[in-house]
Amino acid sequence: MGQNSFLKDLVRTIYKTKARFFSILAIIAIGVGFFAGINATQPDMLLSAEKYFKEHNLSDFKIISPLGFREQDLEEISKIRGVKDIQWGYSKDVFLNFGGATSSIVKIFSFDADDFIDSKGQNIPLIREGRMPQRPGEMAIEYGINVPKELKIGSKVDLYLPEGENIKNYIKSREFTITGIIDSPLYINLERGQTNIGNGSIDFFAYIIEKDFNMDRYNDVFISTNESKNLSPYSNEYKEYIASIKKPLEDLGKRAIEEETGELKEELKKGMEELKRNKEKAERELAKGEKELLDGQREIEEGEEELAEARIKYIKELEDGRLELEKGKKDWEKGREAYLENYEKWLEGYAEYNQGVEKLNNAKLQLDKAKIELDQGEMELQEAKAMLDEGKNQLDILEESIVQLKNLRQIIVDGPSLSQEEFNGIVDNIDGLPKEVKVALKESYKYIVENPEGVLVVLNMTISRLEEELASGKKEYEKGKKEFEDGLRKLNEGKELYKTSLKEYEAGLRELRAAKVEIDKGKSELDKAKTLLSENNFKITQGEKELEQGRIELEKSLEEGQEKLIEARGELSKGWSIYNKEKEEALEKLREAEIDIRDAQRKIKEIPEGWFVIDREGNPGYGDYNDDAERIGAVAKVFPLFFFLVAALVCLTTMTRMIEEERSQIGTMKALGYNTLAISSKYLIYALLSSLVGALVGLAIGFKLFPIAIMNAYGIMYRIPERIAIYHYDYGIISILLAVFTTVSSSLLATLQELKSTPAMLLQPKAPRPGKRILMERITPLWKRLSFSHKVTARNIFRYKRRFFMTVIGIAGCTALLLAGFGIKDSIDILDVQFGEIFTYDGQIILDTNKEEGKRDLEEILGKEREVDSYIRALNQSVEALVKDSDRSYNVNLLVPENTEDFKEFFDLHERVTKKTLDLNSKGVIITEKLAELLKIKLGDSFEFRDTDNIRYEVEVKGIAENYLSHYIYMSPEYYDNIVLKDPLYNGGIFTVKDINNLDKNNFKEKLMAHEGVLATFFIDGIAKEVHYSMDSLDYVIMIIVLSAGALAFLVLYNLTNINITERIREIATIKVLGFRDKEVASYVYRENLILTLIGTFVGLILGVFFHKYIIATMEIDEMMFGKNISLLSYILSIVLTIIFSILVNIFMYHKLKNVNMVESLKSIE
């Protein structure tokens, strides 16, 4: 490929990919422009200031002497090494009245035209209108926001001083005419410093000719040094150089003041010592007297105590005795009752006993009777027994007879007949036979031979008769026997009964006898009891008498003790009243002494130590300006770098992609034998061209746009007349190098990467990136639930890792930039909190403390106004809080409310994080948060502040309050008294009105100002408005950031989406061929983009929060504390904007998607 075709190819490539080319160009332009521009702002700001300072010969030192400079002082000063030029003059702070109502506090400088011949002289005023004063009665005033708007050239003003001081002692005439309006390099911001009149803060400055002053000595000296024209004002070299001159100046000042005030100081000190000694002596004496009295009092108190104790003791004893007696009486009563009861019982027992005796006697009688009956019965039984025995005998005989008879009958029957005799004998032998029967038998037997039967009959008859007889006899016998036995048994029973009854009787007798003994015993006991009872009765009566006696004695002795005590007390109180009177007098003396001591201390304090040697850091705004520039510089260190990184990253991706696309061409050229340089040079030149042109465009715009825009924004706060924005070669070269290096080197790397492969491989279609399963697919339930197209999206997102990270980083970067931008805006939106939540009052008035008290009585001024709801007196003074070991000081409002409780109604002082309410106490002060930060102090630390009379005081910090605007020291009157050694002179009132919204403020103000003692009145919403105005400048800076971030976001998204589409053009063509409708194709591609955008946005939010924190920390200005939080709205805005950009880009790309040429995209193998 010849030179020609090389160029043609290059131009054609650029033309073909013009969107890509210009997007790289634009991204680089924005990135570089922002980077270089913001970075240039700090040096540009300093350069602008340097130019102003040098052209107007800003002095290096200002020396103020409270006693004025003597001729020799000026000579000494000019002798100090390094001092080049010295310019002296007068200055005086006065009230300036213009057109009646409003007075301003003005610092009047003297102007000596001779000093300024040939653009010499220091602090050359910058004339904006008119001219400097030339004749007496002429005045040039400054061009500041505190100058009344109506004050113009030709206006006449009136100067005066607080009551008691005559302006004529300082300035020859009172009336001046304005001839010019000027600026001075001494005052570059809105602050004008402090004074000791009015509310302590100067409204503006003015010049009159030197001859108009009427003062003995010059009190201002300005010094310029040898190096002030050579060194840059804020440089370290300058600071070091200045420090080396400051020391000798200060030493000189100390010596000079010492010479004039040494003696006075000694005297004052001596006087104070004397006062202190006297005071201590008086205190000691007083303490001694008090101690004596206290001892006496203690003795009396002890006596009283003893008496009371004794009284209690005796009363208790008496009471005990009485109680015992009562108990005895009760016991006696009980005893008597018991005795009566027992006696009754005894009588009953005795009657019972008698009854028993009678019963026993009766029983005895009966027993005796029974005995007789028993004996009789026994006799009868014995008789019956005898009869029974007789009966039995006869029966036996009868039975014998029967047996014999039967035997006989047997003999007869058997045969051997008996002789008659025999028979007779036998019969006779039978005892039981009655004779007639014997006879009959014997008779019958006689006929035995003839009639044997007859015998037998008779025999049988006899036998049966006998048997009959026997049977009945037996029966009778049995009966009798039974009867006998019954009778015997009954008798025995009767005997038994008798015996037991007898025993019972004997027992009864015994019992009765025992009862008798008992009864007798009872009787004797009863008698004994009776005797005891009557004895006790006597004792009780005795006891009662004794008790009464005791009581009477006790009362008498108590009364005596009491009387003695009363007497002692009377003496004591006499002692006390003497003491008190003396004490009052002594204390009065002590108080006087104390006041004297304090006065002496104050006087010593008021004697200056030396001159006030103030270098430029002491000029209002001088240091702040550098701080602000540094702040921008700090922002520049990260913000644009981040910005730039995102841009570079995107360019890198874009170039890499481009080279990948041209793979086959690279392969062809390699195959044709071109060397690496020849092949890669096309891409290098492409990258170089786009980045270089982009960088140059960016620099051209950035170096002008950003510094000027930001300086304009700060211009509201700083009076630097000329704003210089130069091309900084260092930043220019750095950013060009960075931009070109990143794009070109990434192209080179990508080309080299491609060239590693052989031409054959390059010509081969690049093996498509293999599909892979992603982690999500392993979570089967989730994966299954996804629709087909969602699956594709999910896989695509995780497959193209580079694209994933590029997009996420790119978008995150944009979101972070946006969020930080909006966040900063939130952070500086602090007025609502300041004036709504912290300052809950509506307005303040400033009183002229030089007027007599009646004329500045708040009760008169505010108390009578209908509109006023409540008010509080306060001391409101402007002081300088000093940074330890440094010259830096911060202007602070010292506020001392008269009443710390009421104070809470007007200020809600609380800690920011914990919201803990802070109370003013007598132990220390409450300071505002930012002040604490600037002074680098914590709770419990101490710091010093300097009042308008240049006296230093050290205070301890007892609370750090949330506060955003300016600095405050809040102090209780007690603590003020401790520290300042005098009562606060309340010079102001803080008030709330009933209805701030419907208040005619001007009318109200006029009413208040009509009081002679009122110097000024203002409402806080007025301040709020003013601050708002200056805040707008910061808003402007933020707008720049947000717009730049937006533009970048758009480009980044465009590029990434573009790459996304070209990378997948085949895939897109394929699905188009398949018949996907345009919308389906779009959603196929965009779903991924959207998800990536969302992820990026989310990451960006996190990033943005940190980003914001950092920027706020570096950007804050001294007079303010910025809010630390980002509002919800800002989050939403950042998200919405990012998404809108993303959607916009996608809409933009929709066109491209629609026109993807299927045929061409699918024809070749890529």
Added chain:
Amino acid sequence: MEYIKLDNVHKRYKMGEVTINALNGVSFGIDKGDFAIVVGPSGAGKTTVLNLLGGMDSLDEGSISVDGKNIAEYNQKMLTEYRRNDIGFVFQFYNLVQNLTAKENVELATQISTNPLDVEHVLEMVGLKDRMNNFPSQLSGGEQQRVAIARALAKNPKLLLCDEPTGALDYMTGKAILKLLQDTCNSTGMTLVVITHNGALTGMGEKIIKMKNGRVSEYKINKNPIPVERIEW
């Protein structure tokens, strides 16, 4: 009436001042269910014809009627619908979506189709049932081409267009794929147009269109198409 009818179709590419007549009055017809073969030398305009038939490109002159409708008059939207509902396209280089498995590639087609065939069934037809969860990079060229065919078939198109489906394949694989196409055509009554460089294959087709220099140089109707198995080349 022929199912497809090209009538004096012209397609020109303007390249600056030069105009290339890719198609220079092409006319031919194909019946429904035919297996048509387009052959011709490189640059003859075969791909161009197929692209026009597939509704992927617009023509400059003439008319193409498919099923009685002149697609030459279709706008982009109608062409999209035409591609969506009537056409199955098989590319020489498969053009599978790398990031989708074989099955998903087929699903890509079926999910937008009104009357799709069962995905797995189609993959079975092309003999890839057990490989359906593989990604293209895990498949051989022939297998990828079969996936591409399955993707085209699964839409159940009226017209299946294949641009050199065997171009990148070896003999046996190419044959198998052609067989697959022929069988499908026979069994479903789908109309099939296949481009090939291989003259030996012409015997397979029922219509043989020979092209040269942007024209139809020969148009043959083959009454007795030979089954693929018997063709040797």
